[in-house]
Amino acid sequence: MVFRRTLAWSAGLSGLLVGVSLVSATLGYADIGPLAVARVVLDAVAVPTVGAGGLGWVSPFDLEVSRTTATIVGGLRLPRIALGAVVGFALALAGTVMQGFFRNPMADPSIIGVSTGAAVGAVAFIALPVSVPFGLPAFAFAGALLAAFGVYLIATEGGRTPVATLLLAGVAVQAFLGAVISYLLLHAGDGLETAIYWLMGHLQNSTWGRVRVALPVVAVFFVILLAYTRELNVLLLGEEDAHTLGVEVERTKHVLLAASSVVTAAAVAVSGVIGFVGLIVPHVMRLIVGPDHRILLPTSALAGAVFLVATDTVARMGPAEMPVGIVTAALGAPFFLYLLRRREVHAL
Amino acid sequence: MIRLDGVAVELGGTTVLESVSTTVETGQFLALVGPNGAGKTTLLRTCNGVLTPDEGAVRVDGEAVASRSARALGRTVATVPQETTLAFDFDVRDVVAMGRTPHRSRFATADDADREAVEAALERTETARFADRPVGELSGGQRQRVLLARALAQSTPVLLLDEPTASLDIDHRVRTLSLARELTADGRTIVAAVHDLELAARFCDEMALLADGRLLATGPPGEVVTADRLESAFGVRTAVATNPVTGTPTATPLPERSSADRRVHVVGGGRRAARVIGRLAGTGATVTAGVLPAGDIAATTADAVAGELVTAPPFEAIPPDRRAAAADLVEAADATVLTAPVDGANATLARRSRRLLALENTDPPPAATVVSESELPAALSAEPSRRSTTAPR
Known part of the structure; x- marks a missing residue:
């Protein structure tokens, strides 16, 4: 029964994601209608076909698409929408896992220092006179994982990682890394604006290349986390109960921590620190589909994708484009307060 | 069969259990009694593998608990904890179904055996009535019965109960313990920490009296519940008599004598x-x-x-x-x-x-x-x- 509900909800949300994405692709300075968007998408569809030169990718449709339209939709808007979907998916996924793992309503993907670590990496790259291809995402990704691993090492003693210690270690490390970021910003010079912009979280320089880097990572770890949804449920009963119910508690915690850290790191590396998606979306979905992670995890992730695509559309529609992190926080925080006042999230 | 051999446990530098040795035969109901802090819960936690003894070993059916995987243990030993912290609000049936966790492979959905075990557990614990309500809405006593149902759904040969009757009314105390009694007839081995000496004596086969982490006495309730033993365990004078209704021992604590008494x-x-x-x-x-x-x-x-x-x-x-x-x-x-x-x-x-x-x-x-x-x-x-x-x- 859970399985059928999960499929139904996932299908519905996937449909919503496609719809929101198509609408988003029609919005922007250039006036491109839904039909034109559909034609660009269909034109890009290719199937492997054996032709004169051997096996090749051939489009089954022969549609008249202007080069300008193809560039705007296929080269600018769609990669940004796709990246927004991947990042939103990843953040909401990691947020759901962290809230369940910590049994704490305030937990979000950055709670064990992943985002702050990524920020240190990114700002360091911007401030330092180095130049590497894919340098910024690579630095951010490395910083994120180093911070998470550091927090884990600090909180682990004798093979056990108590979640309360982990939480406090995360807070302390975040405070320390915050100091490092401030110091680096002081010396960022010309890079200051870029750095601040990155810290706010945006999807402006989205390319298919970034999608190709982030998507496989998120997909692989999503499958891993999906395999641990039952353990996540049982862990909500407390670690001792989980042990008596046959869960290898410490090993499960390691998997959950590592997987959600990597997923968050991948998202933050390509988009900067976009807040509130990983905090709000899981709460909303929990109200709708209930606390069972078997259904909550995939639906939260999909809803996160929808939410970020939609908010990023708003972000790029304004007179002066602003980082989507501002929009998610500006919309997310009041909504969260509303939920809090209605006492929907008090009992976690 | 559960066998404890010289079990000693230290927690945070304090010795909580010291050279505890005893055997619970298959199909027997052992009641653990003793004052607060005697080590009853700790003893149960060594039996379900949550704690590893610093000395000695606990064996269930000949296999050391400490060396078995959580999954294997989850199929052998079920535990009813005193209380549980249920974070997000699951329905009662969902919580009971979590008892099936050790029996399912990672991606398998519930099969008929799972569903039958869950429904049977709900029936036996009289929780079926509120099976579709969120656990958070239940009273403490109802929640305790849900935990019992979860343990039953686990279908294990050994059942450990930690104060299973603590927040129950008098009716459900008796029902819970007689259910435990019935389960021994199915060949299950039961160890229960029980505060109520009279109830414990009434339903168990054997009784183990713990005090200060040591086993003071084990045996049939009539041999364990004596004024002398209770005084050395609980530090209080008691009057031990035979309950005229059940024929089992009953102990009534007496106030301490003052020195200037008359x-x-x-x-x-x-x-x-x-x-x-x-x-x-x-x-x-x-x-x-x-x-x-x-x-x-x-x-x-x-x-x-x-x-x-x-x-x-x-x-x-x-x-x-x-x-x-x-x-x-x-x-x-x-x-x-x-x-x-x-x-x-x-x-x-x-x-x-x-x-x-x-x-x-x-x-x-x-x-x-x-x-x-x-x-x-x-x-x-x-x-x-x-x-x-x-x-x-």
């Missing part, structure tokens, strides 16, 4: 005397009684709570040595209480008292002050104790 001697037998003896003992006085017919209910009570007691064979003249012994007690007492009309030897005794109090309808001698049963403790303390006021002779 002595009261009770003359007369029967229920009324038994009540008075219990009541006076409850005020902290040293109560003596006699001469009572052996086997009289007052004699039984006095035997449990009173300081000294003189009995004589019933339906016979009281032997002179018994009479003298009782006279000594009367003379030593600050006051003597007459609880029934007396004649013969007992009437003579009453006359030798320092201060004579008599309950109503006892046909008392003129020297007696008549008081009601409820006024008695106050009447006795109104007069200062002899030892505290009389100058040394």
Whole structure:
């Protein structure tokens, strides 16, 4: 029964994601209608076909698409929408896992220092006179994982990682890394604006290349986390109960921590620190589909994708484009307060 | 079968269990009793593998618990915890279904065996009625039964219960323990920490008395529940008697004696005397009684709570040595209480008292002050104790 509900909800949300994405692709300075968007998408569809030169990718449709339209939709808007979907998916996924793992309503993907670590990496790259291809995402990704691993090492003693210690270690490390970021910003010079912009979280320089880097990572770890949804449920009963119910508690915690850290790191590396998606979306979905992670995890992730695509559309529609992190926080925080006042999230 | 061999556990530098060895045979119900902090919960946690003993080993069916995987243990030992922290609000049925976790492979959905086990567990624990309600809406007692259902759904040969009746009403206490009793008939082995000695004695096969991390006694309840053992375990005097309804031992804790207490001697037998003896003992006085017919209910009570007691064979003249012994007690007492009309030897005794109090309808001698049963403790303390006021002779 859970399985059928999960499929139904996932299908519905996937449909919503496609719809929101198509609408988003029609919005922007250039006036491109839904039909034109559909034609660009269909034109890009290719199937492997054996032709004169051997096996090749051939489009089954022969549609008249202007080069300008193809560039705007296929080269600018769609990669940004796709990246927004991947990042939103990843953040909401990691947020759901962290809230369940910590049994704490305030937990979000950055709670064990992943985002702050990524920020240190990114700002360091911007401030330092180095130049590497894919340098910024690579630095951010490395910083994120180093911070998470550091927090884990600090909180682990004798093979056990108590979640309360982990939480406090995360807070302390975040405070320390915050100091490092401030110091680096002081010396960022010309890079200051870029750095601040990155810290706010945006999807402006989205390319298919970034999608190709982030998507496989998120997909692989999503499958891993999906395999641990039952353990996540049982862990909500407390670690001792989980042990008596046959869960290898410490090993499960390691998997959950590592997987959600990597997923968050991948998202933050390509988009900067976009807040509130990983905090709000899981709460909303929990109200709708209930606390069972078997259904909550995939639906939260999909809803996160929808939410970020939609908010990023708003972000790029304004007179002066602003980082989507501002929009998610500006919309997310009041909504969260509303939920809090209605006492929907008090009992976690 | 569960076997504990010299189990010792240290938690945070404190020894919580020390050389605990015992065996619970398959299909037996062992009740763990003992004061708070005796180590009952810790003992259960070594049996389900949550704690690894620092010394010794716990074996279930010959295999050491510490060396088995959580999944293998989850199929062998189920635990009903005292309380559980349920973070997000699951339905009762969902929580019970979590008991099936060790039986399912990672991606498998629930099969018929799972569903049957869950429904059966809901039925047996009488939780089916609220199976579709969120656990957070239930009362503490209902939640405790849900945890029991979860453990039953686990379908394990060994069941550990930690205070399974703590927040239950009297009806469900008995039902829960008789359910545990029934489960032993299916061949399950049960270890339960129970605070209520009387309930424990009534439903278990064997009892283990723990105090300060050591096993003081194991055996049938009748052998374990004795005033001496309970006093050394709990540090409180108890009156142990046989429950007339269940035929199992019952222990009643008594208040501590104060050093400046007074002595009261009770003359007369029967229920009324038994009540008075219990009541006076409850005020902290040293109560003596006699001469009572052996086997009289007052004699039984006095035997449990009173300081000294003189009995004589019933339906016979009281032997002179018994009479003298009782006279000594009367003379030593600050006051003597007459609880029934007396004649013969007992009437003579009453006359030798320092201060004579008599309950109503006892046909008392003129020297007696008549008081009601409820006024008695106050009447006795109104007069200062002899030892505290009389100058040394």
